[in-house]
Amino acid sequence: MPKTVFEPSIKSRPTYGVLEHRPGTAHLMVADAEGAQALLDLAHSAPPTLWTQAMIVYIPGRSGQQFTQALANLSPSQLHISPSYAAAQPRLHKILQTAHAGLQIYLAGTESLMGQAQAAAMAVGVPHRAVQMEHRGSLARRVQCVHCKGITENVTTDPFECSHCGLNLFVRDHYSRRIAAFQGVNIDAEDPGQVPPAVERFT
Amino acid sequence: MGLDFNQETFRNDFTFRNSPKAIRRFPFPFHEDGYMYSVNLEPHVPGPKGSVFEHTFDVDEHYVAEMRDRALVLAEDPLRCQSLPHMTLAGWDLLELIMTSKARDYPHWFELHKQGDKWHWINKPLEIEQKFTFGDETTLPYGPMEYITRQTQGDFSLQDHRDDNLWMDAGMITTQADWSLDFDVGMSFHEWHAPVPLAHEKGIFDRALKFLLNLQLGAPVRRFNWTMTVDPLLDTSPETYPQWGPTRASLTPETIGKRMHLRVELQTLIRLPRSNAIAFPIRCYLIKFDELVTVPKWGRRLHRVIRDLPEELAVYKGFARNRPMMLDYLAQYDDGTPTSPGIWPD
Structure with missing residues (x-):
């Protein structure tokens, strides 16, 4: 069950699910603040091999240091801590532009973060429904x-x-x-x- | 030529008006004394001679002035015309459809001469003559959709057909009833209709989409939509709402007949041959209340439609605050006698 429950709304308003492991050759995970918890929860069900192929971009925001060590403990192939989405953008775009088929994308946290990362993925031809999103944290x-x-x-x-x-x-x-x-x-x-x-x- | 087209404006001094002939052929959208959303699609087949349905694209006395207004809108805000990169072929489809139709239906105004892919287009009312290579964007001053819709009345959206859905991936939108192409471009059918009240719950959009996904080449369909606009402003965009919004609060019983307009959209849906996209022309017709009530049947019927409309629709269409004043005006033209079926004047 999603952790955030939204009021029923109109059909253009995005809805979010729960991250689940999907087979792939590489796994890009972008999260901010409490979104880290969604990645940590994913670790309960995902095979440990997921993390050896995982690139995590994490923007702590209001969560500060709360989740950074736990994310490091997952031993992802890359863990990049960034002060803002804008600062993370060049790195994200590089990853997306050089991605091969088989890249899985997992987004977690605020709607702003997920929306911008999804738009970046769409801009390189990833269908929007192929991007997994789980809302956590602020409703701003x-x-x-x-x-x-x-x-x-x-x-x-x-x-x-x-x-x-x-x-x-x-x-x-x-x-x-x-x-x-x-x-x-x-x-x-x-x-x-x-x-x-x-x-x-x-x- | 000068006698065929009105000298008029849709901004500032608002000199727009309908001639008696234009009033008689106005596409009054209500076939009965009430209104609710429905999938009111019917085949877009040629209608009575002289009516707005006579030809695929209706060219009327407002043509030249409307095109001038569109150019002004685009100069102020180029984002009103957008085409995502994969939509260029659909733009060529649309250009071909419009040029072919107009040259066939209005040979005294438009000519199209083809030698293979070398095309020669003549638009006499706008004094445009263009030789170009069909399919080669570099031979036109704009992309194909923008080029031809700068010369065609009505807004246009081009909808890509993929994943069992329609995606509004291109458009020329300058005569819109308060929606933003810049915001909505790229959305699916249900997404761009998301703000419309009541209709989703009635399954209108599910049924309409199912129908449109099966739209066949050569079998276009049409429907009406409508709203109200204060002053004959074609460009009621959300972008410029702070400029025109205050006019809604400025009507008086003395000015309402001249300033309040029924705004009718004749929407057609046409499958395109190469791209398999759907062209969606949204042609806007305006008529002042003072002009409309010169047809007694329409005055009576509009009074009943506005009186009985659900409040949500009056709010969505933006005239809830003016509804009492509109009813006071229209009631003078409703003697309570029955109206005949259908949209045409008696």
Whole structure:
């Protein structure tokens, strides 16, 4: 059973499963914060040989040192600890661009992390359904402003202020895999200045 | 030529209007005195002479002005036209379909001369003449989809058919009822329809997709959709919502007849021969309430449709706040007498 239970929503809103071992010639695992726990749980059911072919990219975020030693104890072929997704991107892209058929991809953690890594995999021709994803941790959203196209990370309230153009946006469940973001739409377009109080919805 | 096409604008001073002839042929979308979602697909076969169904692509008095408006939208925001890399062949399919249809149906305005893959296209209303090699993008000023849809009224999406689904992988979208191509490009059929209320629960999209996956070459289909737009603004995009949103709060009983427009989309779905993609033209027709009520049957019927519409749909279509004022206006044209079946004027 997935550890995170989401409210029923519309059909573009992504859903997530539970990581499971799939036969492959190499295994790319990308996780952030509590997403590490999904990899550790996978270790309970996966054969130990999985880890000798596993490349783990881990972004600890708010979890700090909590999971790093446990991940190292899995003895993956590579364990790369990165301070942010942006910092991890060049390495991820290199792995994806040089990947052979038979690469399995496992993503775990926040929607922002999984969405961006999935989009990177899609960009090199991996079908989106071939990427496994398990949500753990924060429900904060990555949201694209439909007006200025700027993306605001770690959105926890609805409405929120676009970090690029400053418009007050409400957060839709409509989601673009290509952009790896939910859609934000100006909440006071029809009645400028009438912005309801921000409510913590995504924590 | 100048007599065939209106000099008019869809922005700023909004001089758009329908001639009496255009009103009579307006595609009024309600065949009865009520509305609910349904899979209302019917064969896109030629309709009555002079009607919007007469030809595969209807070219009307608004053609030149609409194309000018599209060029302005694209200059402001090029993301309104996008084509994922695998969709170029479908773009050529669409170009061929449109050029062939228009040259056949409107020979006084459009000509297409072919010698093998050397094509010569003449578009007299827009004063365009182009010699190019079919299949060679470098011989056109834009990609094939963008080139031909800059010369064709209506929005267009091209849907790739794979994995038993349709994927909106290309489009020219500048006359949309508040949805973003830039956000939705690449989505599957159910994903891009995700925000639509009520219809998923009724199984509308499951049935529509099943039908469309079986769409055959040479057997296009069509349906209507509709909403309301304040002022004749073709480009009601989410991108520009902060600019046009306030107009929804600015209607008065004195201005509603002139400013509120029924916005009708004639949507057609056409299988393309080489790519096996589906072309999805979404042709937008606007009519002011003042123009619409000159057809008594339509005034009566629109009053009943708007009055009885579920609130979720009025909210989704963006006119919930104006519904009471719309009903006050339309009620003046509803004497309670029965209406005849079908969409055409009596």
